[in-house]
Amino acid sequence: MSAIVEHRRRRIRRGRLVSNILALIFALIWIFPVYWMINTSFKPPFEVTTSTPQFLPAHPTLRNYHAAIFQSNFLGDLKNSLIVVAGTLVLAISLGVLASAALSRFHFRGRRAILVFILCVQMLPSTALLIPIFLVFNELHLLGSYLGLILAYVASVLPFSIWVMRGFFLAIPYELEEAAMIDGANTRQILVRILFPLVAPGIISTSIFAFVYAWNDYLVAYTFMKTQSMYTLPVWLASFSTPTTGTDYGGQMAASVLFSLPVVIFFLIIQRNLVAGMSAGAVKG
Template identity: 60%
Template sequence: MSLPAAVRARRIGLNTAAVLFCAVWIFPVYWMVNTAFKPYGDILKPTPGFLPFPFSLSNFDDAVHKSGFLTDLANSAVVTCSVVLLAIVVAFLAASALTRFRFFGRRSFLVGVLIVQMVPTPALLIPIFLSLKSAHMLNSLFGLTLTYLALVLPFTIWVLRGFLQGIPVELEEAAMVDGASRMRIIRTILLPLVLPGVIATSVFAFITAWNDYLFAYVLMKDQSHYTLPVWLVSFSTSAGTDYGGLIAASTLFALPVVVFFMLIQRRLVAGMTAGAVKD
């Protein structure tokens, strides 16, 4: 049965608007990748081409062989992976306690978490700097990891708390009646059901830790402890800016986030009902 003309026109209009929105949103990303594959002399032309012809990998070669790339890449990978793992574990335990136990100060704790989430990140820079200085953790990857962990925990706790609140307590009680231990309940019931929340918070934690420049630059004084966002700034010097290398480096810098999301996004829906199936 064919749809009425008004319905078809409305659907076509909505689809067209969605395509235009996506095209506008993706265009800066396309232009960055397109520019990264152009020879340096073509980047600054008044009328740059819409396609990367002639095709060149020289910008990527300059970026990869830039001083400090491998060291800063390793620092970013270590810090980011540590933040993601710690944030998931700590936030899951905190959210479980907030949803499954009643204790004095629980509401005050939730309000405090919300207030911390609302504080602008730059406003925390000086307090965190002084705290790490007094703890002798300045210029250390461990201190930077704790800083990022503190930045992402309020959001991750709130998100996982919302997922855990939607899980009936009766599921856990039934498992306990069947003789399941607390760890088995967490592993086979709670974790599969909150997997979408875990994935969402892990993406947020990954992006926050991977993209940060401000804290990495202020808290790290030794260049061997810099992360990739700080490394990107090295393409701009007093002699000028290496636009080709900078854009190619930015493209390489964005790849891990895209790969990370592609690896876990298909499990977002799979975790919705996996924990409800009794093994």
């Protein structure tokens, strides 16, 4: 009997060892491009273009970061990105929470048709909607404005936000609302004090998606903004590669690191709140 148990333990240990090795390999494959981007950002031009790979810069320099930060349109594009991302987050999350609450907690005619329509819109690629939205916004004189770009992003983010947060609302038992109604709470109080804290993880998850989508988008920003002063950071990042001057690889890698930092910082802040939100609605026995 002991031999059988020992054999099973050995099999479990071998399985865990193989799993850990595979996980380590996949982690290295995933993290290597990030490491190479950071590594290249500190290299001078002659080290970037050398045919022999250098896994550490022999002559580290901050020249690439200086060139990226003090480029003429960096601060303006950063301001544009922050305004557009903030507007997208506020509008998408506000509308998504209210719509998902209505579609999950209230029964009305046409609810299933709305859910099917939201799912169909979510299945469409964003590029398929680019030309129709462009034509509509052109008639409404929204092109080249913050509002137009924000609404374009919200149109792409909102179906996903509604669908995800609706699942969180459906997971909340109706008994909590009934108990609150017995205690005299109205609909607004139930939403604000009971439902919203319980769906906080869903709100945070969709906010991450909305932030990353609005922050990373290049095509819509480049198409909808008419003047260079209204471009966002993804368009600024593409300016390091031009047909006439070629590609400034060191500057582009430094710009990519700067471009990625707000996403990392936002995720770290949200991750801490995500754990708090998951326990905010815990019912004490």
